[in-house]
Amino acid sequence: MPDQTPTPDTPELEALLSAKEAASVLDSIFGFTPSGVVIAGAPDGKILRVSSFFAQMLGRPRSDLEGKTIDEILQLVPGYDAAGRLLAANERALHLALQGATVSGQEIWVDAADGQRIPVISSAAPIRNSHGELIGAINSVADLRSHKELERDLREAVAQRETLYRELAHRVKNHLQLLTALVSLEARDPQLTAKNLAELIKGQLQTLAAVYRGMDQAPAADRIEARSFLEAIIRPYEADGIGVELAAAPELTLASEQAAPVGMLVNEAVSNSTKHAFDGPGGRIQVSLRRLEPGRLRLEVADNGRGWGPVDPSQPSHGLDLMRLFAKQLGCELELGAGPNGGVLAAAEIPEAGR
Secondary structure (H helix, E strand, O other): OOOOOOOOOOOHHHHHHOOHHHHHHHHHHHHHOOOEEEEEEOOOOEEEEEOHHHHHHHOOOHHHOOOOEHHHHHHHOOEEOOOOOEOOHHHOHHHHHOOOOOEEEEEEEEEOOOOOEEEEEEEEEEEEOOOOOEEEEEEEEEEOHHHHHHHHHHHHHHHHHHHHHHHHHHHHHHHHHHHHHHHHHHHOOOOOOHHHHHHHHHHHHHHHHHHHHHHHHOOOOOEEEHHHHHHHHHHHHOOOOEEEEEEEOOOOEEEHHHHHHHHHHHHHHHHHHHHHOOOOOOEEEEEEEEEEEOOEEEEEEEEOOOOOOOOOOOOOOHHHHHHHHHHHHOOOOOEEEEOOOOOEEEEEEEEOOOO
C-alpha cells in the first residue's frame, strides 16, 4: 500500500497504517505469518492491508483487494458453508469483527479467481485504540486444502482397514472351518496314529500361519507373494537326507483366497513324498509354480522316489482325496502321474486371479 499523507478526515486506523514505519512492520509480520491476513478500517469498512499469502491463495493481485470496501470484497470472494449455502455479509468473520465481535475458527469455503472453491478457517477480531474505541478489524484466514486432503486420506485408510479387517475375519472363519473339516477327515483314517494326526495338524496350522504372514507382509493384503509363501510351506520338510527345492518367479502372486488351498495342496503333496517316496537319504522333492500364459498358473510337486509302485492313483486314497479337494477349491483338477525323474508328480493348473 503506498505511503499516503493522512488528512483530518482520514479514519484513525488508516492514518496509522499510512506511515512507512507501520507499513514496514506489517510487511515483516505478513511475510512471516503462514496464513492470509486482511485488515479493514472502521467505520467505512475499507480494506487497508492484505497479505501476499492471502492474495496468492485467491489467485488475485493485492491491488485487486486493497482499497475496496468490505462489501465489495465479500462479493468478489464469496463464502459458503459446508452445505454449499452462500453466506450473507453479516455472517462473515471480518464483517462481524467490524461490529465488535470476535470470531474464532469459522470454517467456510471461498472462491478463488480460477473458480476453485477453497476450504479455509477464518478468525477475526476488532481493533481498538487506546480509548477502547473500535477503529477496524483484522481477519486471519488459513488454507485448509492440505488438511482436507489429509482427512480424506485418513478416512480412506480407515475405510480400507475396516474392509481388510472384515476380510481377515471372514478368511479366519473360513480357514478354521476348513481346518476343522480336515481334522475330521484325517481322524477317520484307521491307519493314522495319534502322532501322525498331530503332525498333519501341525503342517496345516503352519500353512495357515504362512497365509496370514503373507497377507501381513504383502503391499496389498488381497495378494500374497507366491515364492516367500511357498518357501514357508516347504521349510519344515527340509529334513536331513531329503532336499526340497522351490522354483517360482518372484513376480508371481496368489490371491489371498487361493493361498490356503494352494498351501494345503503343497503341504499334503510334500508330506506324502517325505513319508512314502524314499527308502533312504538322498531324496529330492521339487515344488514349482510358473505362468503358462496370462491367466493360468501351473503348480507342480515332483519327487525322485520309488514312484507309485503298487499304489494305483486312480483308486481311493485319503491323501490323494484331500489333494483333489484342494484342487477343486482352486477351480481345477488334480493331475497325477510319473515325475520327470522317475518319481511321482502331482500338478494343478490354477486360474490366475486378476490383479
